[in-house]
Amino acid sequence: xxxxxxxxxxxxxxxxxxxxxxxxxxxxxxxxxxxxxxxxxxxxxxxxxxxxxxxxxxxxxxxxxxxxxxxxxxxxxxxxxxxxxxxxxxxxxxxxxxxxxxxxxxxxxxxxxxxxxxxxxxxxxxxxxxxxxxxxxxxxxxxxxxxxxxxxxxxxxxxxxxxxxxxxxxxxxxxxxxxxxxxxxxxxxx
Numbered sequence: 001x002x003x004x005x006x007x008x009x010x011x012x013x014x015x016x017x018x019x020x021x022x023x024x025x026x027x028x029x030x031x032x033x034x035x036x037x038x039x040x041x042x043x044x045x046x047x048x049x050x051x052x053x054x055x056x057x058x059x060x061x062x063x064x065x066x067x068x069x070x071x072x073x074x075x076x077x078x079x080x081x082x083x084x085x086x087x088x089x090x091x092x093x094x095x096x097x098x099x100x101x102x103x104x105x106x107x108x109x110x111x112x113x114x115x116x117x118x119x120x121x122x123x124x125x126x127x128x129x130x131x132x133x134x135x136x137x138x139x140x141x142x143x144x145x146x147x148x149x150x151x152x153x154x155x156x157x158x159x160x161x162x163x164x165x166x167x168x169x170x171x172x173x174x175x176x177x178x179x180x181x182x183x184x185x186x187x188x189x190x
Contacts, residue, residue: 008079011094014090015084038057078162078168080158082094086126
């Protein structure tokens with residue numbers, strides 16, 4: 001069996017987190033909006049000739065479920081932070097959510113992909129790609145616009161996030177190795 005990764009989908013209610021997840025897993029679009037409390041999905045796929053088993057956690061968007069978020073944030077290997085391009089409020093909440101992820105991970109950087117969903121509704125756009133680029137220009141986070149309805153860039157989210165998680169894992173292992181070597185060099189024998 002290949003590697004296992006926990007992917008957590010976060011963002012406010014109604015931005016299309018479940019629709020993106022179902023589109024990725026089943027290649028279909030769900031029309032009706034049924035607020036999620038928490039759903040877990042699994043999918044095995046091959047990315048760059050390596051098998052990966054994904055545990056995908058589709059989280060609640062409602063504030064009353066924020067106590068669950070602490071657990072999500074600790075367990076996730078990578079995060080998909082979703083907002084709707086038709087809602088400036090959902091964009092603000094997504095940025096707050098990203099800050100929470102980084103705070104719980106206690107790291108400057110963590111595998112996160114910023115997703116502007118509903119790009120099929122360009123005429124109702126409230127958040128522009130240039131605004132996102134400006135807000136995140138000092139970070140390494142990837143930004144993708146998607147449409148769960150039309151299936152635009154949905155698979156790309158998960159493929160790119162797996163690649164980012166793999167790179168991050170290698171980076172952490174290298175850092176750990178450097179720390180061990182540093183400790184060995186500081187050893188004094190008398």
